[in-house]
Amino acid sequence: MRKRQKGVIMVVKVITDSAADLPPEIIKKYDISIVPTVIRFGDETYYEGVDLTLEEFYEKYFNSPVYPQTANPTLRHDYELYEKLGKEADEIINVVISSGISGSYNTSISAKKLYERKVENPAKVYVYDSKFATMGIGLIAI
Numbered sequence: 001m002r003k004r005q006k007g008v009i010m011v012v013k014v015i016t017d018s019a020a021d022l023p024p025e026i027i028k029k030y031d032i033s034i035v036p037t038v039i040r041f042g043d044e045t046y047y048e049g050v051d052l053t054l055e056e057f058y059e060k061y062f063n064s065p066v067y068p069q070t071a072n073p074t075l076r077h078d079y080e081l082y083e084k085l086g087k088e089a090d091e092i093i094n095v096v097i098s099s100g101i102s103g104s105y106n107t108s109i110s111a112k113k114l115y116e117r118k119v120e121n122p123a124k125v126y127v128y129d130s131k132f133a134t135m136g137i138g139l140i141a142i
Contacts, residue, residue, distance in 0.1 A: 010090040010091060011088060011089040011090050011091075012089060012090065012091045012092070013033060013088060013089040013091075013092050013093070013123075014030070014031070014032050014033070014092075014093050014094075014095065014141050015032070015033045015034070015035060015078075015081055015085070015092060015093070015094040015095070015141075016032060016033075016034065016094070016095045016096070016137055016138065016140075016141040017034065017036070017037055017072075017073050017096060017097055017104055017137070018034050018035065018036050018048040018049045018073075019037050019048075019070075019097045019102075019104075019133060019134060019137060020034075020095070020097075020134065020135065020137040020138035020141055021134045021135050021138060022034070022135075022138040022141070022142075026138070026142065030141075030142055032142070033081055033085060034049060035073040035077050035078055035081060035094075036049050036050045036073060036077060037070055037071070037072070037073055038070060038071035038072070038073065038074065039052060039057065039068050039069070039070055039071075040068060040069045040070075040071070041060050041064045041066055041068050042064070042065075042066045047077070071103075072097075072102045072103040072104035073104055073107060073108075074107070075107050075110055075111050075114070078094070078107060078108050078110075078111030078112075079111040079114055079115055082094075082111060082112065082115040082119075082122075082123070082125055083115060083119060085123065086115065086119060086122050086123035086125075089123050090123055090124065091123055091124045091125075091126065092123050092124070092125045092126070093126045093128060094108050094112075094126065094127045094128065095128045095130050095137055095140045095141040096127060096128065096129060096137070097130060097132070097133055097137055098129065098130060098131045098132055098133055099129045099131075100131070101133060105127060105129045108127040109127050112125045112127055128140070
């Protein structure tokens with residue numbers, strides 16, 4: 001996404017977490033970056049959309065003796081995306097799942113502070129608490 005500010009074209013990148021349930025064609029069309037949600041089946045840890053597809057999730061869900069547990073995206077995943085996108089963009093908007101049901105907002109804020117301390121001339125990062133889950137987050141990101 002590009003926006004005009006005082007006659008200058010600025011590059012803005014959008015991030016959301018995999019909990020937004022955006023289809024791959026929408027992610028590609030709108031150039032949205034995804035931070036993976038952590039999914040655990042017992043002692044096995046996966047990152048949604050990275051090493052566990054939706055089909056694999058449901059196969060494990062129906063065949064595993066334990067129910068899955070989720071955790072918010074990691075500080076490392078947020079930070080690495082800020083660092084990568086910050087090289088391409090002037091501003092980054094991270095739309096996260098509701099802080100009322102997840103720690104994603106706090107993790108994203110911590111990653112933002114770390115990014116701003118460690119990177120020279122960082123892009124401006126905005127972390128937006130969507131107050132939503134699933135596709136509600138995705139619609140805001142779009």
